[in-house]
Amino acid sequence: MARVTTTVTRRLRPPDGYHFSATLRSLLVVRHDPCGRLADGEFWLSARTPDGPASLHLTRVGAELAATGHGPGAQWIVARADAIAGLRDELGDFPELAARHPLIARLARTFSGVRFPATGRLFHRLIRAVLEQKVTGIEAHRAYRAMVKHFGEPAPGPAGLLLPPDPAAVAATPYWTFHPFGVEQRRTQALLRCAVAATRLESCADSAEATRRLTAIPGIGAWTAAEVVRTTYGDPDAVSVGDFHIPNTVAWALAGEPRGTDARMLELLAPYAGHRGRVCELLAAGGIRAPKFGPRMPIRSFARF
Template structure:
């Protein structure tokens, strides 16, 4: 936190050969509008993202100009981050073999409306695991607050000038720094022991997690991710979506996703088993189906009151900011 960064940057322009809107591609990485590691400027469609690389922390700014993206980076990880901009914006992702079925008009329409959306590959496995661990079995509002509190308290101030209008960004803690967070601080952030243990266990295996980037077999990647205690099908899928760029990593075991997707496709809410059968023709692209329908804004009807926030941890009060 006490480091002083020289405000200098490295700039590259990526010519994608297709229209690229960074926020449309990587917006799923943002943990709510107050995410200390991700800021979106809607006026210029610019994304500011703070992350930790094998070479050190970095602040990355992505500004689209049609089929080109200007990428500017500050910090020790600048070269690594800039080298990865094409993958981050989905250059390794392909729609080959994906063809929406005519009996699924909502998907046909979503594919027509968002033809340039790709699945990103951050190459940051532990970072994705830490975020997914905090997001387990709670509402988005709870998870976003926990992430926000912990990053502001234990993250590292991002190098460079900050985001738009001088907004301060924070790089997520390094694995060894997550392990130093006292138990009472986890509770203050509203993250109980079950979820904090997922992050702490992953922190002890961070190097092994990063090595999964060298694998090409999705089943083996999932097996290794799920070998960690507390990591199930949902958490592994979230990591594969974000870090590995896996277009097939559907979010099974989520409270809403299978219902949303099945409702969008056939107008009927199905559980995981039913939805799995429904989207089997899209194997290899099942997360793409999920993402396109999310972008189209199609949700199953919500009945009754919204889930109440818990009050059993010190951080889970109404002091939500």
């Protein structure tokens, strides 16, 4: 029996000054992501939707975006395309809050076209967040690519993407399978627990519920939850408490202090309640960094241990 190919297209109207690449970049692992692609004004993303596998293709057509979905989940992913493109992200009172600090005000103007995407699919982003715990980005991204290829199922559409790993398949995999990917037992066990709970996690109504359920899972803390809900729900208030760099960046940018704690970071971000994560993202986009002291974290390979 021939496989039925479903294709659905929709046109979207982004706001003036919308920044296509800077908005969508956070949804992909840098350099190469088997589940997506961003280049030359085109964006591809594969997903496991409630209706089945799908791929979304976003491209600029004049002042509009064309959103095309492929696969059994095409209708679902195209209906969500405006959220994935960050077009549901409302700045609200942020311009007034940003005006309280000259640096934040300048960054808010410079990056006014960058919005928070909201994919609506949690487990895919959770895989990345767990793999990013306590290691360098290079290590985490290498493990992510290896894991996606190991579970690799072709995604619908002509882009040659792979689907994100199926939670049921991940949950049924023994932990030692992940060792050659460069993932030690601690992160692997956290990932397996998340895979078992994936159906319940995907049903969360909002960022607050997802954060509560995520942080109830052993091995998942505030940092991991914030990294997930920021792009799953487009939560502009999600702050990655426990990050190695962000407290120092916030302390330096907002108070001229070269080092900061999580408590100090939250104190300085309090005036921006509702948009605290947006402030952190603006600092990152602007290349704001605290002065560096001491050696860099080494890049390791757990697969060789």
